Amino acid sequence: MKNIHADIITIGDELLYGQITDTNSQWISAELDKIGIRTKRKSSVSDKKEDIMEILAEAEKRSDIILITGGLGPTNDDITKKVLADYFKCELVLHEEALKDVTELFSRRGRELTELNRGQAFLPTACTYIPNRSGTAPGMWFEKNGKIFMSMPGVPYEMKDLMTQSVLPALKEYFKTPVIIHQLVKTTGIGESNLADLIKDWETQLPKVIKLAYLPSLGEVKLRLTASGENVDQLKIAINNELEKLRPIISDYIFGYTDESLEKILGDFLRSKKLTLATAESCTGGYLSHLFTSIPGSSDYFKGGIIAYHNEIKTNFLDVPEEDLLKYGAVSENAVTKMAEAVRLKMNTNIGVAVSGIAGPGGGTPEKPVGTVWMAYNDSRKTVTKKVILSTKREENIRMAAYSVLELIRKSI
C-alpha cells in the first residue's frame, strides 16, 4: 500500500517571534502516526499572505493531506481564511449553519454576538464546514485533486476536539487507511539502552507485521507495539502473542499497558485497596505531593504531607533526633526511615514515604555528591529504603527523585 503523507502547517507571528512553543504539530503528528499517516513536513509561517500562499503550494506538491492550524481569530491580523479563499479561488460567504452555531455558543456563554464574531461565520465557498463545538472559529475541509486541506483553530483544545471528533475519522475513511492496532507497555526503573539490550532477542524475532517504538520520557520508557493490516482479530492475536513473550523478560519494570501515568495507576491501586498515604519530603520540596495531587480524586488516598526542608522541621515534625542528623546527615537511610514512619503514624495513614537528597547545584560533598537521594517506604509491616545517584541538574534531580519514590512505592506495596 502506498504511504499517505501529511504536511502540518502552523500559522502565527507569535510562533516566528519565538513567543510561544508550537505543541499542536507534535500532537497532530503523533495522532496521524497512530492511524498510519506519515508526517512529511512541519512548517510554521507568519500571518502574511505571501508566506501562507507559498507554504500551501509547496505542501500541495508534497503531501496528500495538509493540516493547518491558527490564524482564524476574529481580528484583522488573522488572515488564514481569506488566504484560503484566494488559494482556492473562491469567495467568502455567510454560512447559515456556522452562524447558527456561533450564535448559540455566544448565547450559552450569556453573551451577545458581536459584529466581529459574526464575521467568523463567513466561509470560503469551496470548503465543507466542520463545526467547532468548543470555540467560535469553524473548521474548514477542502478537497482538491484527491488531496485534503483542513484548516483548524490554533487553540490546542479546540483543535484537538475537532481532530478527534471529525478530522481523524474522516481521513481514515477518505484514504482507506489500514487497520492499525497499538499496544503500550510502560516501564520504569530501567533506561532506554538497558531495556533495548534486555529485549534484543525478542525484538529480532518480531513478525514483520509488528513494529516496535521506544518512547522515553523522564522517569519512564514506553514501548509501543504497532500492528497494521486488514484483519483486526488477527492483528490482536499477533500483538497478544508477542506481549506474552515480552512480559516475563521485563516483568520487574512494567507498570502499565495504557497511557496512564504511574501516579494515576498507583492512586487507582491505593483507592481499590482502601489504602491511604502521606509524604515527608525534603529535596523534592513538594513536587512528589504535587504529582499525587495533580490526579483528580486523589483526596481518596492522599491525606497530606510534611515538607521538611530545614533540619529543624525534620526534628520537630518528623521525630528525627538532632544527634542522628549530626551523625548520619539529613541525606541518609537513617533520616528517611524515621521520616517515613513518623509521617505515617502522625497522619494516621497506611503508608508513609520519605525522600531526602542533594538537589544541587550546591551542597554536594565527595561522599555525597549532588544528585545523591535517599528514600524510604513504610507501612505497618515493613520499611524499604533505596539510594540513587541522579544528575548534577537541580530541576532534573527534583523530578527524577519524585519518580524514583513512585517506583519504590510500586515495588513495595
Add this chain to the structure above:
Amino acid sequence: MKNIHADIITIGDELLYGQITDTNSQWISAELDKIGIRTKRKSSVSDKKEDIMEILAEAEKRSDIILITGGLGPTNDDITKKVLADYFKCELVLHEEALKDVTELFSRRGRELTELNRGQAFLPTACTYIPNRSGTAPGMWFEKNGKIFMSMPGVPYEMKDLMTQSVLPALKEYFKTPVIIHQLVKTTGIGESNLADLIKDWETQLPKVIKLAYLPSLGEVKLRLTASGENVDQLKIAINNELEKLRPIISDYIFGYTDESLEKILGDFLRSKKLTLATAESCTGGYLSHLFTSIPGSSDYFKGGIIAYHNEIKTNFLDVPEEDLLKYGAVSENAVTKMAEAVRLKMNTNIGVAVSGIAGPGGGTPEKPVGTVWMAYNDSRKTVTKKVILSTKREENIRMAAYSVLELIRKSI
C-alpha cells in the same frame, strides 16, 4: 535597512512521528528576534536525504540565514553532515582540530574514543569548524553567496551553548545588525487586555524607535520594550524615558525588570531581609512549595510546609477546629487564616501562607464553584486574605492558585 531573514530547520524522524516536542526552534527564533533577525519559516523534516536537500534549497531561496539542528549523532540514522557535504558539493575529511577536541572531551569523561565517535571529526571541506564545548557533534558554518548556513546538534543545551558563544555574535558581525536594546517589565495580577487598556495612551505616544510586545504566560504578562538604531546611549535614554512614564501607571502590577521569575525575586527579597517562610497548602497540594524550592538556595528562607489535603490534617497539624470546618468549610477565609498563622508559629518562621480551594473537576457547589480559592498571608503584625475564582480546569487551578499566593506575598511584605 533591509530585513535579515532566517529559516530554522529541525531534523529528526522523532519530530515527524510526534515523539518529541521541538523546543529548539522557539528558543532560536526568540534569540534571533532579540538581535533584529526575523524568522521567516520554521520547518521540521525527517532524517531522509531527499527531504533535507529539498528544504535546504527552499530555505536558501527565501532567507539570508539558515540555522539547522539535529541529525549529527554518530550512528547511521543521523545523516545531516553527509547531506550537507552533498549540498555543498564537497567531501568529508578528517578535521584535525575537531578530532583533538572530541578526543579531549572523551578523556575528560574518562572514556576511550570509539571508532564511531572518531567519525564525528570528519567534516565537509566547505565548512568552517565551530567547536562544540559540551558535546561530540561539531558545529559547521557555511557561506554561500552572502548567505549563512549553520548546522548544530539537536541536544538543546549543546545547541544553546553554540548559539550563545559563537553563532549569535558571528551573525551580528556578519550581517552588521543594528544595535538593539530590550527592556522587560514583568507584571502580575492583571490580564493582558486590561493591561493593554491601562497603558493605551502611553503606548500610542511611544516614539517610532521603540516597539512594544506583550508576552503573556501563566500568572504574568511580560512587556518588552525594544529600541533599535545606531547609538546605544541614545537608545538607552529613550527606553528609560518611556519607562519613567510607564512606571506610575502600572506600579501596582510590576514585580521586576529582568527575566527572573516571581518566586526567584521573592526569594531574593526574603534572603536580603533575613526573613523565613512556611506554607500550608490544601488545593495546591505541594505545587506552591515546589515553586519556592525549585530555586537554588531556597533553603535560606524556605523552612518547610504542611500539605493538609485531608481535613483531619488541617485540624491536627494546623489547629483549624473541626467545628469551624463544619461551619465555614475548608475553603474559607476562616480556614486559611488559621492555617497561615499556625504554620508560621509551628515552623517558627517570619511569614506563614496558606491556600485552600476547589481545584476540580469535582467538589464544586453553587456557592463555591470549582476554581474558588481562598488564601492568606500572615506575619507577626498582620494577616492579609484574598479570594479568587479561577477556571474549571484542575491543572490550571493548581498552578494559578500557587501564582496567586506568590502575588499575595509580594503585595503583603
